[in-house]
Amino acid sequence: MSEHSLCQEFLSQISDYLDNNIDPLTCDELEKHLVDCPNCKIFVDTLKKTVYLYQQQEADINVPSEVRGRLFKVLSLDDLTH
Amino acid sequence: MQEREPISIKALKAGDRDAFAAMVDAYSPKLYKLALRMLGDPLEAEDILQEAFLKAYRGLENFRGGSKLSTWLYRITANEALMRLRKHELDTVPVDEPLLLDDGAEIPRELKDWCCLPEAELMSAEAQDTLDIAIKALSPTLRAAFVLRDLHGLSTREAADVLQTSEAAIKTRLLRARLQLREILSSYFSERMERLSNV
Numbered sequence: 001m002s003e004h005s006l007c008q009e010f011l012s013q014i015s016d017y018l019d020n021n022i023d024p025l026t027c028d029e030l031e032k033h034l035v036d037c038p039n040c041k042i043f044v045d046t047l048k049k050t051v052y053l054y055q056q057q058e059a060d061i062n063v064p065s066e067v068r069g070r071l072f073k074v075l076s077l078d079d080l081t082h
Numbered sequence: 083m084q085e086r087e088p089i090s091i092k093a094l095k096a097g098d099r100d101a102f103a104a105m106v107d108a109y110s111p112k113l114y115k116l117a118l119r120m121l122g123d124p125l126e127a128e129d130i131l132q133e134a135f136l137k138a139y140r141g142l143e144n145f146r147g148g149s150k151l152s153t154w155l156y157r158i159t160a161n162e163a164l165m166r167l168r169k170h171e172l173d174t175v176p177v178d179e180p181l182l183l184d185d186g187a188e189i190p191r192e193l194k195d196w197c198c199l200p201e202a203e204l205m206s207a208e209a210q211d212t213l214d215i216a217i218k219a220l221s222p223t224l225r226a227a228f229v230l231r232d233l234h235g236l237s238t239r240e241a242a243d244v245l246q247t248s249e250a251a252i253k254t255r256l257l258r259a260r261l262q263l264r265e266i267l268s269s270y271f272s273e274r275m276e277r278l279s280n281v
């Protein structure tokens with residue numbers, strides 16, 4: 001297989017690779033390719049980082065207490081807020 | 083979410099207010115985050131949250147327990163969010179599944195490795211804005227798949243259940259969403275790298 005088609009092969013499985021959703025043999029092959037192909041390595045690293053940055057951002061989102069208060073009121077549960 | 087349902091469905095169906103309040107407290111953070119990510123606006127997110135629980139309240143008698151309570155609540159919220167986004171789209175340019183990279187796409191040459199940028203750079207206010215812009219640029223269905231799978235940690239199966247579609251569709255949408263987000267973040271961070279190296 002040419003180097004180019006290996007890259008294509010890699011891209012087609014990149015999501016499954018990220019999710020650890022491929023069989024060990026294919027995983028080994030893909031990881032071998034990553035050692036030889038800086039481009040695919042950067043691609044997968046930046047893809048992982050992209051997801052990671054959103055997950056970091058997500059951790060900082062909270063429900064403001066006023067939002068919770070108004071929600072309980074709308075649901076006529078405000079006597080149960082504690 | 084936990085496998086074991088901490089809230090009694092029986093009590094909920096019987097109209098137990100304490101059980102309903104417990105359900106609201108248990109799930110409102112996740113549902114609020116989903117709505118906020120989908121709409122990108124805190125006021126609309128709050129509206130969706132209220133609407134979702136009102137619908138849940140009215141629909142409890144029809145909840146069969148075939149799916150988990152969390153899945154059911156996620157579905158109500160996601161539907162509400164998608165419905166509003168569709169309404170917005172009628173007023174603006176339709177954004178139906180824009181694809182920067184198709185499935186048969188190639189990995190671009192000469193990629194910049196911006197992973198090594200300092201944390202302060204990756205987490206700057208400007209970078210956070212870029213993240214927001216990029217996620218808003220996704221079509222609603224791609225965004226929903228990304229948020230549920232990558233940010234809420236739902237399985238492919240659960241996300242398919244919430245969005246009432248196939249697991250294959252979730253996989254495709256997730257891939258497209260991730261690729262599109264990477265593309266936008268890459269052009270921003272690559273430029274930052276260049277600017278920093280020229281200082």
Ligand SMILES: [Zn+2]
Binds near residue numbers: 010037041
């Ligand atoms: Zn390659």
